[in-house]
Amino acid sequence: MSSSHNDTPTDILEHVLLPVATEDDALATATALKPYEPEQVTVLHVVEKGEGVPDKTPVAQSEEVAAESYAAVRTVFPDADDHTAYSRNVVEAIFDAADEVGASAIAYRSRGGGRLMQFLSGDLSLKLVTNAAIPVIALPRADSDE
Amino acid sequence: MSDDELAKDLGLVSAMTIGIGTMIGAGIFVLPGVAANAAGPVVVVSFVVGGLIAMVNALSVSELGTAMPKAGGGYYYINKSLGPLFGSIAGMGDWMGLAFASAFYCIGFGQYLAVFVPLPEVAFLNPIQIGALIAGAIFVAVNYIGAKETGGVQTVIVFILLSILTVFAVAGFFAFDYATLAGADGLAPFGTGAILPATALVFVSFLGYAKIATVAEELKNPGRNLPIAIIGSVGIVTVIYAILVSMMLGVVPWPELSQDAPVAQAAQLAFPESIGPIGGVAAGAAAVMTVGALLATASSANASILASARINFAMGRDKIVTNWLNEIHPNYATPYRSILVTGGLIIVFIAFLGRDIEVLAKAASVLHLIVYALLNVGLIVFRETDAPEYDPDFTVPLYPITPILGAVLSLGLVAFMDSIEIALSAGFVLVAVVWYFVYARGKTTQKGVLSDYISDREEQLPDQVVNAADAVAPNGAGGPTIMVALANPRTESALITLASALAQHEDGRVLATHIATVPDQTALETAAANRDRIDATSESLLDTAKADAEAFDVPIETKTILSHRGIEEVFDAARTNHADTVVMGYGGTQFAGGRAEGTLDELAHDLPCDFLVLDGQDLDLSDVLVPTAGGLSSDLSAAVAKALEETFGVAVSLLHVVDPGEEESGRQFMYEWAAEHGLSDAELRIETGDIEATIERLGRDYSLVIVGATERGLLSRIVRGSLVFDVIETLDTPVLLAERPSSRSLRERLFGRE
Numbered sequence: 043m044s045s046s047h048n049d050t051p052t053d054i055l056e057h058v059l060l061p062v063a064t065e066d067d068a069l070a071t072a073t074a075l076k077p078y079e080p081e082q083v084t085v086l087h088v089v090e091k092g093e094g095v096p097d098k099t100p101v102a103q104s105e106e107v108a109a110e111s112y113a114a115v116r117t118v119f120p121d122a123d124d125h126t127a128y129s130r131n132v133v134e135a136i137f138d139a140a141d142e143v144g145a146s147a148i149a150y151r152s153r154g155g156g157r158l159m160q161f162l163s164g165d166l167s168l169k170l171v172t173n174a175a176i177p178v179i180a181l182p183r184a185d186s187d188e
Numbered sequence: 189m190s191d192d193e194l195a196k197d198l199g200l201v202s203a204m205t206i207g208i209g210t211m212i213g214a215g216i217f218v219l220p221g222v223a224a225n226a227a228g229p230v231v232v233v234s235f236v237v238g239g240l241i242a243m244v245n246a247l248s249v250s251e252l253g254t255a256m257p258k259a260g261g262g263y264y265y266i267n268k269s270l271g272p273l274f275g276s277i278a279g280m281g282d283w284m285g286l287a288f289a290s291a292f293y294c295i296g297f298g299q300y301l302a303v304f305v306p307l308p309e310v311a312f313l314n315p316i317q318i319g320a321l322i323a324g325a326i327f328v329a330v331n332y333i334g335a336k337e338t339g340g341v342q343t344v345i346v347f348i349l350l351s352i353l354t355v356f357a358v359a360g361f362f363a364f365d366y367a368t369l370a371g372a373d374g375l376a377p378f379g380t381g382a383i384l385p386a387t388a389l390v391f392v393s394f395l396g397y398a399k400i401a402t403v404a405e406e407l408k409n410p411g412r413n414l415p416i417a418i419i420g421s422v423g424i425v426t427v428i429y430a431i432l433v434s435m436m437l438g439v440v441p442w443p444e445l446s447q448d449a450p451v452a453q454a455a456q457l458a459f460p461e462s463i464g465p466i467g468g469v470a471a472g473a474a475a476v477m478t479v480g481a482l483l484a485t486a487s488s489a490n491a492s493i494l495a496s497a498r499i500n501f502a503m504g505r506d507k508i509v510t511n512w513l514n515e516i517h518p519n520y521a522t523p524y525r526s527i528l529v530t531g532g533l534i535i536v537f538i539a540f541l542g543r544d545i546e547v548l549a550k551a552a553s554v555l556h557l558i559v560y561a562l563l564n565v566g567l568i569v570f571r572e573t574d575a576p577e578y579d580p581d582f583t584v585p586l587y588p589i590t591p592i593l594g595a596v597l598s599l600g601l602v603a604f605m606d607s608i609e610i611a612l613s614a615g616f617v618l619v620a621v622v623w624y625f626v627y628a629r630g631k632t633t634q635k636g637v638l639s640d641y642i643s644d645r646e647e648q649l650p651d652q653v654v655n656a657a658d659a660v661a662p663n664g665a666g667g668p669t670i671m672v673a674l675a676n677p678r679t680e681s682a683l684i685t686l687a688s689a690l691a692q693h694e695d696g697r698v699l700a701t702h703i704a705t706v707p708d709q710t711a712l713e714t715a716a717a718n719r720d721r722i723d724a725t726s727e728s729l730l731d732t733a734k735a736d737a738e739a740f741d742v743p744i745e746t747k748t749i750l751s752h753r754g755i756e757e758v759f760d761a762a763r764t765n766h767a768d769t770v771v772m773g774y775g776g777t778q779f780a781g782g783r784a785e786g787t788l789d790e791l792a793h794d795l796p797c798d799f800l801v802l803d804g805q806d807l808d809l810s811d812v813l814v815p816t817a818g819g820l821s822s823d824l825s826a827a828v829a830k831a832l833e834e835t836f837g838v839a840v841s842l843l844h845v846v847d848p849g850e851e852e853s854g855r856q857f858m859y860e861w862a863a864e865h866g867l868s869d870a871e872l873r874i875e876t877g878d879i880e881a882t883i884e885r886l887g888r889d890y891s892l893v894i895v896g897a898t899e900r901g902l903l904s905r906i907v908r909g910s911l912v913f914d915v916i917e918t919l920d921t922p923v924l925l926a927e928r929p930s931s932r933s934l935r936e937r938l939f940g941r942e
Contacts, residue, residue, distance in 0.1 A: 064518050090334075090521055093197045095342045096206065096403040096494055098334035098522050100259040100501045101195045107516050112728075113735035120678075124728060128195050 059145035068111035072118035074181040207421030210396025213484035218296035221450035227386035228377035234386035239426030242394035250415035255580035257404035260502025269566035271636025280620035285555030291537035292548040293489035294320040328531030334522035360435035369438040388604035411581030500526040507631040550609035564595035668696040668768035679773040688740035693831035700733040774803035795929035804922025822896035826865035840870040897927040
């Protein structure tokens with residue numbers, strides 16, 4: 043929203059796009075990113091849409107989750123911008139958002155889970171790292187949680 | 189707003205298919221045999237009567253849905269209009285009604301599955317129940333994981349169904365024999381008196397249209413598409429039912445029509461054994477019909493489970509059920525608990541009531557009919573009270589006849605149910621009422637339009653009415669209203685934290701307002717046109733506020749106010765919203781906007797309520813210092829300190845500055861003052877010397893200093909920027925200024941409103 047330094051950023055941490063899912067995830071992701079001191083952070087929540095069928099979760103409820111997640115990130119990065127996307131395809135929405143806000147990198151934290159879980163939820167990690175046009179930073183998972 | 193638009197991705201066809209898809213499963217594939225067996229060929233009339241009753245209600249749902257395109261549908265409208273007592277009944281009715289309907293669809297699924305696959309009998313469960321349980325478990329699992337159907341699946345299923353049924357209708361037309369339809373005993377073998385009881389039975393096949401309303405927030409252009417989809421789908425299915433049921437009864441004599449898989453049986457007879465060289469046509473057609481029936485009942489059950497999660501969400505948002513139920517799954521992003529609970533109910537209903545499909549069908553209908561009756565009453569309340577926020581794009585024709593008719597017909601149809609379903613439903617209504625008084629009444633803050641209307645006209649209405657309204661009114665909002673005037677995102681968190689702590693301490697609520705000041709040169713209308721931009725800032729600010737307050741589990745409402753005036757608007761808003769305390773930032777008091785000082789002065793001299801002004805951005809509360817010399821405003825500082833002590837466990841120190849030699853009397857005063865304000869455990873500090881210098885010296889070691897205004901009009905001085913209160917400027921520690929207006933009566937004071 044605010045920045046437009048699109049032209050080949052020299053610093054990968056100049057403007058980090060931080061896709062988060064829930065409040066807990068947001069806090070953990072932001073905390074994991076914190077030590078690397080990114081210059082600017084935009085936190086993104088993708089509201090999954092049915093596009094033709096009713097959504098699995100009421101939109102207003104997803105938006106509440108988004109607001110909570112933003113607030114959680116702001117406890118770590120008080121100046122973080124936020125961005126809400128609505129899409130059926132989460133990964134595509136992340137790329138679109140990165141483009142829109144002019145992010146220099148996408149930082150995310152894998153939410154783990156076994157193979158079955160990853161398969162069922164579409165293995166976003168794989169799609170994210172294989173199709174991205176800008177660097178994707180996989181943040182370390184603190185082993186203390188979950 | 190553009191975000192809003194993005195969230196809307198259901199077009200007219202999608203909406204229509206949700207309605208038709210949900211309804212058609214029951215009416216065509218499950219019920220014809222059972223219903224015909226109860227009424228004979230006149231059952232066709234029963235279907236049409238059911239369709240008419242549904243249509244009257246569909247008109248009302250359309251009006252309400254276009255006025256409030258919100259998740260939750262019927263529950264939401266009733267809670268808004270008639271208040272949370274009826275809201276609880278409607279929510280419970282809708283929810284249980286959907287669970288019964290889902291159980292019914294699952295049984296229907298089981299009936300057709302049993303045609304295909306031999307299922308075992310286990311304990312007290314018959315094969316159909318086993319099939320239904322398997323189906324129920326699968327639907328719940330699918331919704332739990334939130335596996336996405338590819339965009340058009342629902343639409344494709346409905347179109348496949350409609351084509352199958354068209355072919356079926358054509359084949360049936362040729363096989364149709366009026367003599368078969370009329371049967372041996374005439375069209376009404378049980379007399380015309382059997383029509384309405386049969387309507388009561390088949391009404392379950394019209395329940396789908398209201399599900400369109402539960403996803404109204406996702407519809408594109410709801411003002412147009414919602415009424416068309418709702419009314420259209422009811423009209424279409426009524427016609428389909430009339431044609432296909434007549435046809436089935438013209439192919440298979442009604443006493444022989446299968447109670448379990450009527451469509452498969454009728455197809456077997458309607459289609460020729462072979463067409464030319466191709467044999468097995470009839471058997472093939474029956475198989476196709478069975479697949480169609482499985483698809484239809486599956487999509488009905490699925491849509492019902494989805495809809496019930498939305499009702500739970502809407503109820504949770506109004507605090508009628510605990511938000512625990514609406515927790516989102518961290519990986520699947522689905523409201524998994526709500527789905528599991530609903531799924532559990534479905535399983536129980538299938539297992540214990542599933543032997544008699546009629547009980548499930550009618551229980552679902554009774555509960556929905558109660559909701560429809562309430563919803564029609566709600567519509568009348570909205571119209572009669574002229575609720576300002578009520579502005580439907582679609583209005584029912586022939587008001588007030590239509591909603592009255594809707595309510596009367598809905599309740600009238602309940603009378604034709606059997607006592608067991610009525611007793612079951614009455615049981616759930618009772619549970620809802622008990623639930624409201626035991627749990628929800630103390631939590632919810634949502635008052636209905638009706639109770640606002642009554643309390644606004646207390647003098648004109650009979651006492652009984654007012655008392656009755658008071659007796660059931662929610663008391664979740666009984667505590668004080670803490671209004672936060674937000675302007676700067678940087679101070680948002682600190683202000684909301686303070687306000688939330690106060691609200692939590694006093695069981696009050698937080699009202700976060702963002703007063704967007706518009707330059708005098710810009711007309712408010714123009715500003716309203718620019719609203720998108722203002723809204724975006726406002727929304728993100730208020731959303732954060734909301735999240736912050738929710739961390740404290742206090743009810744919060746948010747409001748954006750466009751105004752030419754800054755600080756004056758704060759006073760106005762405090763008055764109109766009956767705020768008991770206003771919390772604002774020091775910076776916020778600065779934008780006086782070049783107004784005449786005189787008026788401002790007057791304003792600030794006549795405070796509408798308690799004011800707390802915070803100088804500082806970050807609150808990291810560990811200990812607070814409260815200098816006091818007694819007086820109204822320091823009562824307020826004490827109350828705030830007490831709230832912080834209880835909420836955050838901060839250590840409170842009280843400071844009293846006296847002239848040298850008066851330490852002893854000072855200590856005595858301090859001791860009594862602390863006891864009076866419930867702060868006996870606070871550290872007492874008696875100091876001598878200059879007051880401001882002392883506060884400054886000691887304040888450094890604290891995380892917050894709460895200063896009560898020692899004289900009237902402190903706020904007005906801050907507002908004019910002529911404050912000679914050096915402490916604020918020199919101290920790095922955040923300072924909270926507290927001013928309590930002296931004009932208010934003791935009773936009215938913030939923390940003693942009762």
